[in-house]
Amino acid sequence: MTSLSDFSGLLAEIKIKKFPQSLEFTALSFKNRQCQAVLSGHVGKAFKYYDMASVSKMMVTVPLVMQLFEKKLINLSDPIGLHLKWLGHDLKKMTIAELLNQTSGLVWWRSYFKTAKNAEDMKTLIGREKLKNRGQTVYSDPGFMILGWLVEEKLSMPIDEAASHFIFEPLKMRESFFVRPQSQGLIKNQFAPTAKTRARG
Numbered sequence: 001m002t003s004l005s006d007f008s009g010l011l012a013e014i015k016i017k018k019f020p021q022s023l024e025f026t027a028l029s030f031k032n033r034q035c036q037a038v039l040s041g042h043v044g045k046a047f048k049y050y051d052m053a054s055v056s057k058m059m060v061t062v063p064l065v066m067q068l069f070e071k072k073l074i075n076l077s078d079p080i081g082l083h084l085k086w087l088g089h090d091l092k093k094m095t096i097a098e099l100l101n102q103t104s105g106l107v108w109w110r111s112y113f114k115t116a117k118n119a120e121d122m123k124t125l126i127g128r129e130k131l132k133n134r135g136q137t138v139y140s141d142p143g144f145m146i147l148g149w150l151v152e153e154k155l156s157m158p159i160d161e162a163a164s165h166f167i168f169e170p171l172k173m174r175e176s177f178f179v180r181p182q183s184q185g186l187i188k189n190q191f192a193p194t195a196k197t198r199a200r201g
Contacts, residue, residue, distance in 0.1 A: 049190055061147050064159070064167070065100065090130050091106070104134065105135070112126065
């Protein structure tokens with residue numbers, strides 16, 4: 001099967017058509033000034049819901065942080081420790097702008113979920129991190145988790161409620177939502193799996 005890594009041209013567009021029982025997709029790219037299909041096929045099952053995963057960083061966290069800026073609740077040049085007092089000494093000096101543009105020096109990822117039992121445990125583990133290579137661009141999951149906690153601190157509400165109130169409802173995104181363990185009326189097999197792992201099933 002052809003994969004996108006086999007193609008040296010510039011990816012221009014991905015078209016997806018949803019049918020009751022399947023998805024049809026076509027990836028288009030430009031090569032020698034001509035548009036051509038480089039990858040196409042069907043996914044055997046169409047799901048009701050699709051996980052945005054890390055796309056939520058750009059679709060939810062960034063807009064909410066910028067709304068804080070518009071409301072003059074923060075400045076992008078603020079050290080994050082000015083707003084989140086519980087962060088360890090090393091992390092307090094990161095600026096909000098550095099967290100947004102991924103130059104804070106934070107680690108890109110760590111399996112905190114293996115030992116953290118709740119959000120407070122997660123904060124403790126992340127709060128102990130040390131900065132390395134500050135100023136270099138490194139994609140950081142913990143950095144955006146910290147921005148999420150900034151949103152919760154300044155708006156006095158969980159980030160899922162903030163997303164609904166300030167983004168999804170105004171834009172009439174009626175089927176966009178966060179899923180919490182206590183969410184009611186949702187069926188697991190309605191969600192397209194993003195990965196098959198022992199932990200997720």
